[in-house]
Amino acid sequence: xxxxxxxxxxxxxxxxxxxxxxxxxxxxxxxxxxxxxxxxxxxxxxxxxxxxxxxxxxxxxxxxxxxxxxxxxxxxxxxxxxxxxxxxxxxxxxxxxxxxxxxxxxxxxxxxxxxxxxxxxxxxxxxxxxxxxxxxxxxxxxxxxxxxxxxxxxxxxxxxxxxxxxxxxxxxxxxxxxxxxxxxx
Numbered sequence: 001x002x003x004x005x006x007x008x009x010x011x012x013x014x015x016x017x018x019x020x021x022x023x024x025x026x027x028x029x030x031x032x033x034x035x036x037x038x039x040x041x042x043x044x045x046x047x048x049x050x051x052x053x054x055x056x057x058x059x060x061x062x063x064x065x066x067x068x069x070x071x072x073x074x075x076x077x078x079x080x081x082x083x084x085x086x087x088x089x090x091x092x093x094x095x096x097x098x099x100x101x102x103x104x105x106x107x108x109x110x111x112x113x114x115x116x117x118x119x120x121x122x123x124x125x126x127x128x129x130x131x132x133x134x135x136x137x138x139x140x141x142x143x144x145x146x147x148x149x150x151x152x153x154x155x156x157x158x159x160x161x162x163x164x165x166x167x168x169x170x171x172x173x174x175x176x177x178x179x180x181x182x183x184x185x
Contacts, residue, residue: 001142001146001148002139002142002148002152002153002155002156005135005138005139005142005156006135006156006159006160006163008135009131009132009134009135009160009163010163012131013128013131013163013164013167014167016124016127016128016131016167017124017128017167017170017171017174019124019127020120020121020123020124020171020174021174022038023120023124024117024120024121024174024175024178025038026038026039027113027116027117027120027178027182031062031063031102031181032059032060032061032062032063032064032065032100032102033059033065034057034058034059034065036065036087036089036102037051037052037057037065037067037082037085037100038050038051038052039085040081040082040085041081042054042074042077042078042081043077043080043081044074044077051067051078051081051082054067054069054070054071054074054078055067055068055069055070055071055074055078056068060099063101063102063103063104064099064100064101064102065099065100065102066097066098066099066100067082067091067097067098067100068096068097069096069097069098072096075093075096075098076093078091078098079091079092079093079098082098082100088103089101089102089103105182110182110183113182114179114182114183117175117178117179117182118175118179121171121172121174121175124171125168125171128164128167128168128171129164131164132160132161132163132164135160136157136160139153139156139157139160140153
């Protein structure tokens with residue numbers, strides 16, 4: 001019973017960690033990465049369609065992304081979707097593809113991005129702590145209902161704390177890596 005509760009908590013913590021990882025991937029650090037365009041949806045005949053389904057997204061060099069659409073008639077729609085995504089990117093139609101130059105970041109913008117990454121990290125840690133709180137509550141209710149020994153609940157709580165510490169440490173590592181990437185000139 002305790003193992004099932006802990007397994008569920010670990011799964012939820014991993015999901016919270018993955019959300020932080022995805023949020024951080026969407027923050028541009030001055031280098032071209034296809035993850036920057038992951039959240040963009042293109043209006044394709046009235047249907048918002050993910051950009052990844054509209055064509056190949058690639059990195060042509062350190063400061064340029066390219067989008068090669070499967071249907072050449074959607075070049076304007078792709079360009080418009082990237083512009084309206086508010087990523088600070090200015091896509092350029094270049095024949096059969098859309099080039100997306102990634103501008104270099106100034107010092108002030110880098111600091112803003114670091115603040116943003118820290119906020120995402122803190123939100124992730126809060127989610128992990130909330131999962132811990134809910135799981136402890138669940139363990140205590142289960143102890144009374146299932147009549148398992150108190151020391152088993154306490155063992156479960158200490159295992160849960162180790163899990164929480166591990167997840168928090170992993171989120172901190174993700175943040176440190178992203179911050180280093182952003183501040184790198």
